[in-house]
Amino acid sequence: MQKFDLIVIGGGSGLxxxxxxxxxxxxxxxxxxxxxxxxCLNRGCIPSKLLIHSANxxxxxxxxxxxxxxxxxxxxxxxxxIARVNGITDSDSDEIKNGLLQSDNPKLFTKxxxxxxxxxxxxxxxxxxxxxxxxxxxxxxxxxxxTGTRPYIPKxxxxxDSGYITSTEALRLKKQPQVLTFIGGGYIACELAHFFGSLGxxxxxxxxxxxxxxxxxxxxxxKFTEVFAKKYNVHLGYDVESVTKNxxxxxxxxxxxxxxxxxxxxxxxxxxxxxxxxxxxxxxxNTSSLNLEKTGVKVxxxxxxxxxxxxETSMKGIFALGDVVGRYPFKHSANLEAQYAYGNILDHxxxxxxxxxxxxxxxxxxxxxxxxxxxxxxxxxxxxxYLKSTYPYIQTGMGEAIEDRDGFVKFLVDKKYRxxxxxxxxxxxxxxxxxxxxxxxxxGNGNIDSITNxxxxxxxxxxxxARAASGIx
Numbered sequence: 425m426q427k428f429d430l431i432v433i434g435g436g437s438g439l440x441x442x443x444x445x446x447x448x449x450x451x452x453x454x455x456x457x458x459x460x461x462x463x464c465l466n467r468g469c470i471p472s473k474l475l476i477h478s479a480n481x482x483x484x485x486x487x488x489x490x491x492x493x494x495x496x497x498x499x500x501x502x503x504x505x506i507a508r509v510n511g512i513t514d515s516d517s518d519e520i521k522n523g524l525l526q527s528d529n530p531k532l533f534t535k536x537x538x539x540x541x542x543x544x545x546x547x548x549x550x551x552x553x554x555x556x557x558x559x560x561x562x563x564x565x566x567x568x569x570x571t572g573t574r575p576y577i578p579k580x581x582x583x584x585d586s587g588y589i590t591s592t593e594a595l596r597l598k599k600q601p602q603v604l605t606f607i608g609g610g611y612i613a614c615e616l617a618h619f620f621g622s623l624g625x626x627x628x629x630x631x632x633x634x635x636x637x638x639x640x641x642x643x644x645x646x647k648f649t650e651v652f653a654k655k656y657n658v659h660l661g662y663d664v665e666s667v668t669k670n671x672x673x674x675x676x677x678x679x680x681x682x683x684x685x686x687x688x689x690x691x692x693x694x695x696x697x698x699x700x701x702x703x704x705x706x707x708x709x710n711t712s713s714l715n716l717e718k719t720g721v722k723v724x725x726x727x728x729x730x731x732x733x734x735x736e737t738s739m740k741g742i743f744a745l746g747d748v749v750g751r752y753p754f755k756h757s758a759n760l761e762a763q764y765a766y767g768n769i770l771d772h773x774x775x776x777x778x779x780x781x782x783x784x785x786x787x788x789x790x791x792x793x794x795x796x797x798x799x800x801x802x803x804x805x806x807x808x809x810y811l812k813s814t815y816p817y818i819q820t821g822m823g824e825a826i827e828d829r830d831g832f833v834k835f836l837v838d839k840k841y842r843x844x845x846x847x848x849x850x851x852x853x854x855x856x857x858x859x860x861x862x863x864x865x866x867x868g869n870g871n872i873d874s875i876t877n878x879x880x881x882x883x884x885x886x887x888x889x890a891r892a893a894s895g896i897x
Contacts, residue, residue, distance in 0.1 A: 426562045428453045430769065431545060432530075433537065433714075434570035436462020437746050437758035439520070441568060441766045442530045448770065452530040453562055455537050455545070460520040463572045463747070464755040465513055471595045472615055474509040476788050479622035483790055486622075490827055500623045502600040510596060533562070538715040542739065543567060566769050569721075569729060569737075569744040571714065573707040573753070578607070581666040586682060588667065588701045591616060601625050603698035605684050607664050609636040613704035614648075614789040617656060622790070627656035628696050630686050632663050637787060641799040641848040643814070643834060648850055651791060651830050662686035662694050667701060709748045726750070733777035734768045735761055743769055752783050782865035786855035791830060794854040796862060797846030800836060809839040813895030817851045820891065821883025828852045833892035835872065842896070843870045853885060860889055872896050 428451045432438040435456030446452040459466045488495045524532040533547065540546040544563045575590035577583070589597070591612050604620050606613040609631030621627040629636070629652075635645040636652055652658055668683040682701045686694040709727045716723060722730045722738040728750035735743045745765050746758035761778055768775040787793040803810050817823030817831035831851015838845055847861040864874045875893040880886050 425544070426453075427451075428531075428562060428564040430566045430568065431455065431562060431564040432568045432570065433545070434462065434568075434572060434746075434748075435460040435520070436464060436570055436572060437755070437762045438568050438570035438765075440759075441762050441769065444766055445770060446529045453533060453564070454524065454530045455533045455535075457534060457536045459514075459517045460524070461513070461517045462570075465517055467592045467595060469755050470516075471509050471513050472591070472619075473788055474512060475505065475595065475619050476615060478505045479619040480790070482622045487827075500600065502623065503598060505623075506596065506598065536713070538713060539718040540715070542719050543741065544718075565741050567742045568765060568769065569714070569742065569748060570746045570758070571710040571748050573709050573747040575703060576706040576708045577703055578664075578705050580607075580664050582669075583664075583667045583701075583703070586667045586669040586701065587680070588682075588703050590703050594620075594702055601698070601700040603628065603700075605682065605696050605698040605701050606630065606704055607667075607684070607701065608704040608706070609633065609658070609660075610639070610704060610706065611637055611787045611789070611793075613702070614652065614787060616702065616704070617652075618789040621656055626698075628698060629656060629658045630662050630664055630684065630694070630696070631658065631660050634660050636660075637793065640787075640793060640795060641834065641846070642801050644793055644795070644848050644850050647830065647832070648789075648791065648793060652789075659686065659694055659696075661688045663688075707747070707753070709750065711748060734775040735765050735778060736768065736775075741772075752780065752785075754783070754785055757783055782862050784858055784862055786858070788855065791828075791850050792852065792854040793848075793850050794858040795846070795848045796858060796865065797844065798836060799846060799848070800834075803836060803845060808845070810845055811837045811839050811896050813837075813892050815888055815892035815895060817885070817888050820885070820887045822885040823851075823888060825883070826852055826885075831888075833857070833888050835892050835896060837872045837896045842872050844872050851888075857886060857889055860886060 430445050431453045432442045433455045442452045442454050464470055485495050485498050535547040537545050537547050544561055546561045594616055603626045605628040606617060607630055609629050613629060614636055617627045617629060636649045637645050664684060664686045666685045669680055671680050681697050681699055684696045711723055711727045720739040721742055724730055729737060729744040729748050731737055731744050731749055735745050737744055743765055745761035747753045764776055764778045782796050784796040814832050814834045817828040828851050834848045836846040844865050849858055868874050872893050880890040
């Protein structure tokens with residue numbers, strides 16, 4: 425049995441912790457059965473945003489005539505787009521792995537693992553021939569679990585054997601679908617629908633909710649749904665009942681079609697044919713294979729690891745962070761947690777609770793969406809008194825220049841102290857514009873007047889933030 429001071433399970437946001445603690449002279453192990461860099465680098469935010477940039481370019485070309493620029497069509501080299509993206513991410517991932525393989529500390533283990541004791545981890549031995557995997561069991565007083573999540577696959581008749589794809593496979597498709605049906609209408613579906621749809625794929629979205637991106641502020645989700653429904657076929661309020669794959673031709677290598685049947689609450693049936701089905705119905709934590717019952721680490725009903733304010737689990741010395749904890753399923757949240765986990769693991773007596781103040785998020789679809797703080801429906805539910813102000817992009821100089829007629833900024837402010845309770849943006853560069861609000865909320869006094877009293881460049885797009893803030897009386 426090999427003994428370490430720290431074992432990190434997962435090759436994503438835990439990597440920096442492993443390297444930093446190893447620099448203190450402590451013996452560290454990293455376990456990652458898949459590509460290094462975690463979900464973000466390999467299956468999430470980085471490859472998807474690289475792909476989406478191609479979609480943004482295509483959309484700009486399509487809309488060029490609005491601005492007096494005539495473009496006589498364009499063609500899409502789908503394989504080149506995919507190859508560019510995966511070339512970038514695979515290179516980065518390989519570079520991380522090669523660096524670790526050449527290092528004795530941290531030491532990399534590349535097999536699937538599970539707990540065999542409270543703080544003992546065993547490896548799968550079938551077919552394993554990696555000389556760097558060391559002994560069959562390793563142990564440490566401190567363990568960090570950062571195993572992330574994977575796509576949730578709902579139990580739908582015929583789906584399991586249909587050959588459906590998830591966001592993971594969508595990022596590496598070799599052939600562009602002509603017609604693509606999404607099961608689910610959250611942020612992953614909307615980002616990928618923008619990518620494929622902008623490049624010419626016909627999009628069908630089947631959403632059980634009455635709006636797309638339902639976790640957003642209610643005004644954002646309703647307006648976003650309205651805009652998206654003008655571009656793509658959006659079917660709201662439907663539950664998928666079955667998925668059937670039909671081969672057209674003499675063998676399985678010929679073209680196939682997917683038949684999806686869904687039903688709404690009134691019993692109306694919806695039947696859609698497409699050449700691919702993408703399941704985007706949420707994500708589940710990668711905890712089921714870890715054998716956590718051996719450790720005393722508690723999970724909730726969703727399988728998420730339960731941690732305290734210091735990211736420590738119910739077993740002293742075992743910590744967890746990132747998507748597997750489920751507080752905020754964002755890479756920037758996991759990076760924040762990693763900063764705290766590093767200190768809390770290194771010096772248990774001087775632990776610091778994680779400060780999640782002003783944790784933002786963004787959806788890189790078209791239109792973009794960004795948000796921070798409470799939604800209006802949350803404030804209503806909590807009975808918190810608030811002031812509200814919204815301002816449209818199109819009523820600013822730059823909004824008019826770029827012809828963004830749907831975008832708007834919304835502020836929710838504490839009625840008594842004028843503290844910003846929430847800000848929600850839909851429109852061009854929303855993911856960038858919101859940072860002014862984040863600085864005010866997290867490192868400033870959080871007062872709406874800190875924005876209204878700031879001089880904004882005219883006619884920069886950020887004027888829409890200033891004008892929305894000025895609407896708070």
